Amino acid sequence: MPGKEEHDPAPIRTALSREDGIDLDIIELLFFAYRDFTSDPDQILAADGFGRAHHRVLHFVNRMPGLTVAELLEVLKITKQSLARVLKQLIDTGHIVQLPGPKDRRQRELYPTGRGRALALALARPQSRRIDAALKETGREKRDVIERFLKAMVNPDLRAQIDNLPGRPGTVGSDDG
Amino acid sequence: MPGKEEHDPAPIRTALSREDGIDLDIIELLFFAYRDFTSDPDQILAADGFGRAHHRVLHFVNRMPGLTVAELLEVLKITKQSLARVLKQLIDTGHIVQLPGPKDRRQRELYPTGRGRALALALARPQSRRIDAALKETGREKRDVIERFLKAMVNPDLRAQIDNLPGRPGTVGSDDG
DNA sequence: CGATATATGTCAATAAGGCTGACATATTTT
């Protein structure tokens, strides 16, 4: 059969495994760990009719109060149209307020309100507890190892973004890598 | 003002920080690490017009060849309607084949084809490389710590699912926790 | 001052990926 893109449709019955030279264990652990890690706040958010997008916006506005819309887009790596609806909802519900930038009045500085701060804390608390429980398993002295590993998983060019978050003067492996 | 749900709209100017008793560092590291971890396969998938949903299906069919539709739904925790479109595309493109269950012919056992296995490997490779690079940062002898931490992040009732994957007889902390 | 650039907001259309509910079909179990 010429011109036919024939590919063998025969079923492969052997499982993909470590012998294939792939770190399947950690790949899968990351998948399951992250899924459960995000499931805690998901439930709280659902009560307000919010989703994960609201969570991310709320988190970074709380972490970097006064950041501008453009800065927030940069951190989240989404478009302003995607941000618009989510941000509007958070403003309408009194979780976030906008103030004109003091130097450049075109800018809108974003700040959490008391309510916004409270929600951000409520969302972070179960995640923090889960992390603490996991650290207890490894032994808390292994905290540095975990941080170093996770940081090394981030694209090098984005690690600066992390270091610029407040309260991270020179955490783990910040001076070299 | 009676009956008014007044909430103080005053902007909070202080950043949420570690002093609030929350492990913000690891929360944020997990966010950034997972985002970049998934960005590698995302690019490969886009070339075939696939998304993350295809990736997950393809991965577990490769890891557990012969699993049924119901088993796959259980692992992924999605509905059959969600799976339908994605699975159909993977079958139509020759990445996955279905065989009637030998005992119960209502069931459809799912197997990867050569092409499906190749794509699964291509997707896993950059992730595995990223993990290996991160482990090199911590020192490879810390691998156990990482595995133990990630596993402890998973909901206890779901850890069994992980242990039942092939090639994981008794990995880290499987006998007690 | 006028032109241009920038920061933000908004409208419209599109797509992926998830959901629920309802119903069809084949097969197995009772």
Add this chain to the structure above:
DNA sequence: AAAATATGTCAGCCTTATTGACATATATCG
């Protein structure tokens, strides 16, 4: 024969993201 089960499918809805186009306010350049 009837009921339960495994799967497939249709229809509609939601959230989150995308691109493109355009409006407005403000800043900056010449």
